[in-house]
Amino acid sequence: MAVKVASEWLNSCSGCEIAILNLGETLLSVLPHLDFVHIPVLMDHKYFGQTGAGDVHHLEIPEAVVGLVSGGIRNQEHLEVAQAMRQSCQVLIALGTCATHGGIPSLINQFGNEALLDRYYHTETTDAGAEAPGDSLPPLLDHCYALDEKVKVDLYLPGCPPHPDQIAEAITALLEGRAPVLPTKSVCDTCPTIRHGKGKVPVLRRFTQNADYQPGQPLSEMRCLLEQGYLCMGPVTRAGCAGNCGEGPRCLIARVPCRGCFGPVQRDGNQLLDMFNALASNDIDFTSVIDPSSMLRFSGGHGLLREGCKR
Ligand code: SF4
Ligand code: SF4
Ligand code: SF4
Structure with missing residues (x-):
């Protein structure tokens, strides 16, 4: 039936x-x-x-x-x-x-x-x-x-x-009649970009010009956008947009930083706080974030964005 x-x-x-x-x-x-x-x-x-x-x-x-x-x-x-x-x-x-x-x-x-x-x-x-x-x-x-x-x-x-x-x-x-198997990790876990772990950019760069990559080059040969100094929210965003067999996360395929649209990795996580942590552990000065509340642009429910956050 x-x-x-x-x-x-x-x-x-x-x-x-x-x-x-x-x-x-x-x-x-x-x-x-x-x-x-x-x-x-x-x-x-x-x-x-x-x-x-x-x-x-x-x-x-x-x-x-x-x-x-x-x-x-x-x-x-x-x-x-x-x-x-x-x-x-x-x-x-x-x-x-x-x-x-x-x-x-x-x-x-x-x-x-x-x-x-x-x-x-x-x-x-x-x-x-x-x-x-x-x-x-x-x-x-x-x-x-x-x-x-x-x-x-x-x-x-x-x-x-x-x-x-x-x-x-x-x-x-x-x-x-079974429990679905859904992604539980972060976007970074599905991203094949190269991470050197050194020679990082100390302050964020605005995404007003293309990231450093060669046209036609596979995603697996591009350097991680966070390491290039772009605010890529892959570390704090739930995986899933790559699907079961894609080349990688949807935005990264277009060589664009992740904006966090799958929400936090843990359902009750806070993408803003988590991203500050991610920036700190990548030696990037978090005061260079121009609009911190934008890191909650997809997850501002549950009282995370409130009146007065914005000036
Ligand atoms: S920070 Fe962005 S570019 Fe770097 S591994 Fe994560 S999703 Fe990929
Ligand atoms: S913004 Fe959404 S679609 Fe784009 S990489 Fe991040 S989670 Fe995937
Ligand atoms: S804006 Fe909301 S309703 Fe529209 S696609 Fe995104 S999650 Fe779905």
């Missing part, structure tokens, strides 16, 4: 849903075993009265074995949908770094709602001068929250977006 799946997107950009489509042929092979009972990205579902239970006053989501939720929780509607998903799904999966750690939208946690609305509606944005939204929209919560700050989560699939190989592993494991 097919496994019932419900999917929801909260404070999300839909990139995580595209990552599901990127499963490609694997998706075709698992689809016959899945029964999507609720998936707004593909089908029009009404939140009220969709199960035919006659109660049109409470948000309801059909019961499912597996619930996939992308995006964090930023407003009252996200919160209620997350709670309904938790109630309806036996296993709840946080899909993507917005759901696991707040993601890029949690950068807003450095500012209060008043400052946000003031800046958006009273400075030179496209909506400057327009009226701020009133009661017709769900009210904002005080912060942008990761999913597990509001409801219990059973499985975490970080990544912005997650790699299709890990999504495939999670789905296959659930169908087979």
